[in-house]
Amino acid sequence: MNYLKLVFANLMRNKLRTGMTFGAVSLAVMLVVFLLTMPAGLDALLNSVASNTRVSVHNKAGIVYSLPYSYVRKVRLVEGVAGAVGTTWFGGAYEEEGRVTFPNFAVEAEHVGAVYPDYGIASQHLEDFRRYRDGALVGRQTMKRYGWKVGDRITLKSTAWAIDLDLRIVGEIPLERSPVVWIQRSYLDEALVAQRGQGLGIVHVIWVRLEDPNRVEEVMRTIDDMFRNSEAETASETEKSFFGNFFGSLKGFITIVLLVTFLVAACVLVIAANTASMAIRERSSEIAVLKAVGFPRRVVFASLLAESALLCTSAGVAGVALAYVFTHGLRSFAAVIPSLGPLGSFLITPAVAAQGLLLSVVVGAVSGLVPAWGAARKPVAEAFHELF
Amino acid sequence: MSWLVSPKGKRYTVAQMRWVTNHEEPLVRTVAVSRIYRRGVDEIRALDRVSLEIPAGHFVAFMGPSGSGxxxxxxxxxxxxRPSSGEVWVAGQRxxxxxxxxxxxxxxxxxxxxxxxxxxxPVLSARDNVALPLLLTHLDKRERSRRADIALRIVGLQDRASHYPRALSGGEQQRVAIARALVTDPDLIVADEPTGDLDARNAETILSLLRRLRSDFGKTIIMVTHDPRALRFVDMAFHLDKGTLLEGEEAARAHEAIVVAASGGVVGHVLP
Incomplete structure (x- = not known):
């Protein structure tokens, strides 16, 4: 017989209630931990895809508006620019009629390597992309999703240009979560001329790689100044900022979800407090007897508080473990279910795990504090008077 | 003149009672003790200037109707x-x-x-229930368990040590409670209606056990009871009514009423 045994025996007194409270706190901690990974996960995702020397140049009115193709050549001449590639949305659908299941763009094959050296695309694949006018470079995620391999032939039906293109996969973009597909701009251009007598003529986004990361602001300003008061003014931003804006709506959603999570945590706190209060009230006579046989108030208080703290902390550990399993599960599924999007990037860091555990400790301490204090401070004679 | 009444109906003054108990220093002594409860503006005088002495090694009953104090x-x-006024001394401590x-x-x-x-x-075994007060000592776990087993042996429940309260009868549970009261070897054992929730046979067992704690271990026992059978086991009875300690003729009459109740109304068979 020791204090721990006493605390544990009291926790096991009503197994169903203890189990339910354990489950509620576990799930709440799991939810909170998972959602806390979102901001960090998004940041990590942006860092993983964004380079600090790459900037996007697009129409000031928004990325759905185009820029004249001539802008690309002008941008390449700006001092400090190491390379620039114009990308145009192709919006090709594969098999599933009218539905674009991966992003695909027409790009200038000869400039891709200069702008994306960090992607690690094999030189042979880049060479083949330049050589074959119907060539396509495909992101690894899309390769895996459709079971494609280099040499396969596919047809994409454009939802943007009302044209079908037969393509030959000549290489892979070796980024694990990259779904993107690049096709030759000149191939699309020729096909459009043949179909409607008019070429492409536009780009949607010009991706620019700079020589010096310290001159990013200066070069962006130079580019935007160059096209000021033109028919299509430009807005330049870093790659991280570009993708950050792209995920902007998701961030707003996360803010709402975090708010809901906070409310859930508050609800669980109230539930846990109510449970602790009920558990203590049911044992009023036993607590009175403990005090009568000489247990000091601080010991009674500590043992009662220890019950809720032990319950909630162990539930917190379980919740963090569940969140860990859940995020790893999502990560595994994200490779085969692209619709999970950035959810597959969210992994629990030690800091987030610690926050989850801290939440459970706080819930345990706060929920047990008031009822334990109330039971402990009541004079033993008063307790007996009420009970017997 | 103040009177106390022995279980056999003999009347003693407080001074005589002290002499009867071999002039021992009293283990328990109260001096003009009062206890007043306040309920809003009302005052309830539950105890009114009670003075008494109880010698060490005696088995004493407090008797009286409900609300007597x-x-x-x-x-x-x-x-x-704690009293509202007056002094309470037990084992040399005020x-x-x-x-x-x-x-x-x-x-x-x-x-x-x-x-x-x-x-x-209810969630602790008989042994753990008995060992509970020993958590407040510096004894290690093994010694606490050993002492709990000794206490259970004294009350005759050594073979029920691992049983939980729900598996014990009412009489057995009360014997476990007595072992719990005994395990710290206290100067004073206080029992509040210990037979109140037991049948006649178990009540006798409990009263005998308490008596044995007094005779074999020299324990001082104070018992609050309505049970007239208790008079056969105690050394002396204090009668209270409306917060005061009855003395003299009043105490004698109260005592006789209880004896009559215990005899089923046949007074002559009980009184000496």
Whole structure:
């Protein structure tokens, strides 16, 4: 017989209630931990895809508006620019009629390597992309999703240009979560001329790689100044900022979800407090007897508080473990279910795990504090008077 | 002249009672103790200037009707409550000047408590229930367990040590409660209606056991009871009514009423 045994025996007194409270706190901690990974996960995702020397140049009115193709050549001449590639949305659908299941763009094959050296695309694949006018470079995620391999032939039906293109996969973009597909701009251009007598003529986004990361602001300003008061003014931003804006709506959603999570945590706190209060009230006579046989108030208080703290902390550990399993599960599924999007990037860091555990400790301490204090401070004679 | 009444109906003055108990220094002494409860603007005088002495090694009953103040007096002597005025001395310690925490520490060392409804912890075995007060000592786990087993052997439940309260009869539960009261070897054992929730046979067993604690172990026992059978087991009975300790003729009449009740109305068979 020791204090721990006493605390544990009291926790096991009503197994169903203890189990339910354990489950509620576990799930709440799991939810909170998972959602806390979102901001960090998004940041990590942006860092993983964004380079600090790459900037996007697009129409000031928004990325759905185009820029004249001539802008690309002008941008390449700006001092400090190491390379620039114009990308145009192709919006090709594969098999599933009218539905674009991966992003695909027409790009200038000869400039891709200069702008994306960090992607690690094999030189042979880049060479083949330049050589074959119907060539396509495909992101690894899309390769895996459709079971494609280099040499396969596919047809994409454009939802943007009302044209079908037969393509030959000549290489892979070796980024694990990259779904993107690049096709030759000149191939699309020729096909459009043949179909409607008019070429492409536009780009949607010009991706620019700079020589010096310290001159990013200066070069962006130079580019935007160059096209000021033109028919299509430009807005330049870093790659991280570009993708950050792209995920902007998701961030707003996360803010709402975090708010809901906070409310859930508050609800669980109230539930846990109510449970602790009920558990203590049911044992009023036993607590009175403990005090009568000489247990000091601080010991009674500590043992009662220890019950809720032990319950909630162990539930917190379980919740963090569940969140860990859940995020790893999502990560595994994200490779085969692209619709999970950035959810597959969210992994629990030690800091987030610690926050989850801290939440459970706080819930345990706060929920047990008031009822334990109330039971402990009541004079033993008063307790007996009420009970017997 | 103040009177106390022995179980056999003999009347003693307080001074004589002290002489009867071989001039021992009293273990328990109260001096003009009063306890007043306040309910809003109302004052309830539960105990009114009660003075008494109880020698060490005696088995004493507090008797009286409901609301007479016997439980209030017991609470004061057990250090569960503090008087509104007067002095309470037990085992050389003045209790009325101690605060709540000091009283708790004092109870842990000097008092064993027995309750009407046993009040065992249902999720602990008999041994763990008995060992509970020993958590407040510096004894290690093995020694606590050993002492709990000794206490259970004294009450004849050594073979029920691993049983939980729900698996014990009412009489057995009360014997476990007695072992719990005994395990710290206290100066004073205080029992509040210990037979109140038991049938006649179990009540006799409990009263015999308490008597044996007095005779074999020299324990001082104070028992609050309505049970007239208790008179056969105790050394002396204090009668209370409306918060006062009855003395003289009043005490004698109260005592006789209880004896008559115990005899089923045939007074001549009981009185000497």
């Amino acid at each position: 016997k439980s209030t007096l017991m609470n004061l002597l057990a250090g569960l409550d 209790l009325d000047i101690l605060d709540e925490d000091e009283l708790a520490a004092w109870r842990a060392r000097h008092v064993g408590l027995i309750f009407q409804f046993f009040n065992l912890i």
